[in-house]
Amino acid sequence: MKKTLTAWAALVLTTLSANAQTGHPYIHDPSTLAECEGKYYTFGTGGGGLISSDGGWTWDSGAERPGGGAAPDVLKIGDRYLVVYGATGGGLGGSHRGVILTMWNKTLDPKSPDFRYTEPIEVANSEDGDDCDAIDPGLLLDPTTGRLWMTYGTYFGHIRMVELDPKTGRRVEGNEALDVAIDCEASDLIYRDGWYYLLGTHGTCCDGVNSTYNIVCGRSRSVTGPYLDNVGRPMLQGGGKMVIKAHGRQVGAGHFGRTVVEEGLEKISCHFEADFDRSGMSVLAIRPLLWRNGWPEAGQNLRAGIYELESQRHGYSLELAVDFQRLQTSRRGWFRRDANFKIEPIPMQVLDSVQGAWPQGDIAVRNGDFMNRPHQHWQITPVEQAGGFLGQPYFKITIAGTSRALAATADKEVTTVPAFTGAPEQLWQIDQLTDGTYRIMPKSIPGCSEKLCLISIADSTPTLGRFDFQSDNSKWKLLGVEM
Amino acid sequence: MRKILLGSLLALCSLSANAQEKYFLPAGAEAARPDGEGFIRRWTVLEPISKPNRSNTVFTDSYLREVFGREYFPKQMSLVPKDGQKVKALFEKVEQPADFRRAPQGPQKVITGTEKLTWHKLDSKTYNLKLMRFGEHHLKRLYGVIYWVVTVIHCDAPMHDVRLSVGSNSASQWWLNGSEVLLLSGDRRMVADDCMSNRLHLNEGDNVIRGAIINGPGMSDFCVRLVDEDGKPITSGYTIR
Numbered sequence: 001m002k003k004t005l006t007a008w009a010a011l012v013l014t015t016l017s018a019n020a021q022t023g024h025p026y027i028h029d030p031s032t033l034a035e036c037e038g039k040y041y042t043f044g045t046g047g048g049g050l051i052s053s054d055g056g057w058t059w060d061s062g063a064e065r066p067g068g069g070a071a072p073d074v075l076k077i078g079d080r081y082l083v084v085y086g087a088t089g090g091g092l093g094g095s096h097r098g099v100i101l102t103m104w105n106k107t108l109d110p111k112s113p114d115f116r117y118t119e120p121i122e123v124a125n126s127e128d129g130d131d132c133d134a135i136d137p138g139l140l141l142d143p144t145t146g147r148l149w150m151t152y153g154t155y156f157g158h159i160r161m162v163e164l165d166p167k168t169g170r171r172v173e174g175n176e177a178l179d180v181a182i183d184c185e186a187s188d189l190i191y192r193d194g195w196y197y198l199l200g201t202h203g204t205c206c207d208g209v210n211s212t213y214n215i216v217c218g219r220s221r222s223v224t225g226p227y228l229d230n231v232g233r234p235m236l237q238g239g240g241k242m243v244i245k246a247h248g249r250q251v252g253a254g255h256f257g258r259t260v261v262e263e264g265l266e267k268i269s270c271h272f273e274a275d276f277d278r279s280g281m282s283v284l285a286i287r288p289l290l291w292r293n294g295w296p297e298a299g300q301n302l303r304a305g306i307y308e309l310e311s312q313r314h315g316y317s318l319e320l321a322v323d324f325q326r327l328q329t330s331r332r333g334w335f336r337r338d339a340n341f342k343i344e345p346i347p348m349q350v351l352d353s354v355q356g357a358w359p360q361g362d363i364a365v366r367n368g369d370f371m372n373r374p375h376q377h378w379q380i381t382p383v384e385q386a387g388g389f390l391g392q393p394y395f396k397i398t399i400a401g402t403s404r405a406l407a408a409t410a411d412k413e414v415t416t417v418p419a420f421t422g423a424p425e426q427l428w429q430i431d432q433l434t435d436g437t438y439r440i441m442p443k444s445i446p447g448c449s450e451k452l453c454l455i456s457i458a459d460s461t462p463t464l465g466r467f468d469f470q471s472d473n474s475k476w477k478l479l480g481v482e483m
Numbered sequence: 484m485r486k487i488l489l490g491s492l493l494a495l496c497s498l499s500a501n502a503q504e505k506y507f508l509p510a511g512a513e514a515a516r517p518d519g520e521g522f523i524r525r526w527t528v529l530e531p532i533s534k535p536n537r538s539n540t541v542f543t544d545s546y547l548r549e550v551f552g553r554e555y556f557p558k559q560m561s562l563v564p565k566d567g568q569k570v571k572a573l574f575e576k577v578e579q580p581a582d583f584r585r586a587p588q589g590p591q592k593v594i595t596g597t598e599k600l601t602w603h604k605l606d607s608k609t610y611n612l613k614l615m616r617f618g619e620h621h622l623k624r625l626y627g628v629i630y631w632v633v634t635v636i637h638c639d640a641p642m643h644d645v646r647l648s649v650g651s652n653s654a655s656q657w658w659l660n661g662s663e664v665l666l667l668s669g670d671r672r673m674v675a676d677d678c679m680s681n682r683l684h685l686n687e688g689d690n691v692i693r694g695a696i697i698n699g700p701g702m703s704d705f706c707v708r709l710v711d712e713d714g715k716p717i718t719s720g721y722t723i724r
Contacts, residue, residue, distance in 0.1 A: 322544065323543035323544050323546075324543055324668075368669070411681060411682065412682065413681050457646065457679050457710075457714045458648060458676045458677060458714070459676065459677050459678070460667075460677050461678050461679040463679075463681070465713070
């Protein structure tokens, strides 16, 4: 029992470290993540920002944005990046005269010879007499019209929307600012399936471990609103449905950004005002973005643990292809019971009772009826120093209690090897998809440059194949195992 | 009593004849093609080898490899049988119950021996080949049997990254050109696309698919098709000899 508790404690510790970005991800008001030449970038309040060179897991300072100010956003339009930021930011008790500026750059890589920002252009402002504070801009290039929209503002009155010229980054001539929400901060616009979503931050900003910052949203069929929450309350009246809030040892979720990796795989970026594992520093966070009934919500990054891996195709679960070993129990009391028969628990099958009958070398895998047996218990563990992907480290997937590891093979199949060696074909990227299921993908496949993931090609047959969000073959449920 | 037994036997013969007509046709002289969903309906099937099992839960991987690994008849893994060809096959039997439809009850006494069995080349009227009805027609034991089946796929050109897709009731093992490609263990139901092989290469010309299906009590049938890299049925590019 003590051994079990120790193992769980170790798992929990690993989990916690795996739940925040690694490196030095310290930032406030991170802009939407931008990909440039194989690296991810985000800019924050006060200038500068973070770079990830390993696909989005390790973040360190190094991004460069001049102008200081508050809460930038960045958007790639054509082959250029449009960066927008509030050049002021006086706080609730300070001045509310604000200016929003835009500038372009051909690259976000400060080491590139093409790295040069254009002169900032003012696109919106606020005066002290306005019920608006012109900071915290967010951009949307409307995929249905090609028009470029920007929202901005803070708790000091309204969130406003203006239209920019996507070719120049300037305000469209004659465009009037439109109030779209009240008492929000760090707004952002996104579009999905015929709906426009306005996201904003509620709660208390900048209060460290006591910050109640959280991100809410409303939606509208028209980009200009009105934006209503899930109970029909306008965001102009303070409405908003929760998208992400404090979780675990991180509190104060703010400054939403959406990254669409590919169909069915989206991420939220934001900051948590305080990470309890990092002295309460404000850190970059990346979470799965889920869509439920037409509303966005944050998923959870995968935690270390012992899971059943259930294929969404039929409902069978991944297991070692070994002999099914029957539990020997009396059939007495199966469904008829005499008065003297004592009801008592039956022990589950344990690893030690079956492992000896398993082959020593590679063992194939298949999908089968889940019976909560040792050959179906998969321990998922983050692997230190192996790098990662957007928001998570790579994982190893082993049979719980053993070092037997799931591995991709050179013939684009999947097997288990007797011991985890850290080879890239034994490292797995596990992403939660927008419908809450998971995609499981090897870091690499020996001799294969294709990007393939674990799929069920048949009910009982797992293999490696192309990811297709429209097919349940590509999706897995990760269900915690009750031992 | 004798009259009742005779009546039962006649009724059974009539039933089995009906079953044969309902589910099978003698294979035509022309090469066959997969049906619109890619299922292979032409098979040469050996009359069932008696192998008593009271339950299908015994069909673990190890059990199947041991049982299917035995030689029941000469050239078991290389023979491409002709319609009507006979083989002398090993069998195991237990004392038959009066009603062959009922699974045996009580202690089983196993008898081993050899018997002549005949291959039948058939076109199935359904996507799934009804083995139990085949066994019924040939007045063999319905339950506790092994069926061996063979078909020949003639490819117009080599085919790569093809998978053999099988559903079988109950467990089964499959070989392509003499190499094992698939094992369906456990108490199986016949489900289309239940199990698939790894990616396979089919030669230009003839390719032999061989299967062995084992069943204890209950229905027995199977369905087979070839699928492509995406798991989609292959409906052209080959004929079935």
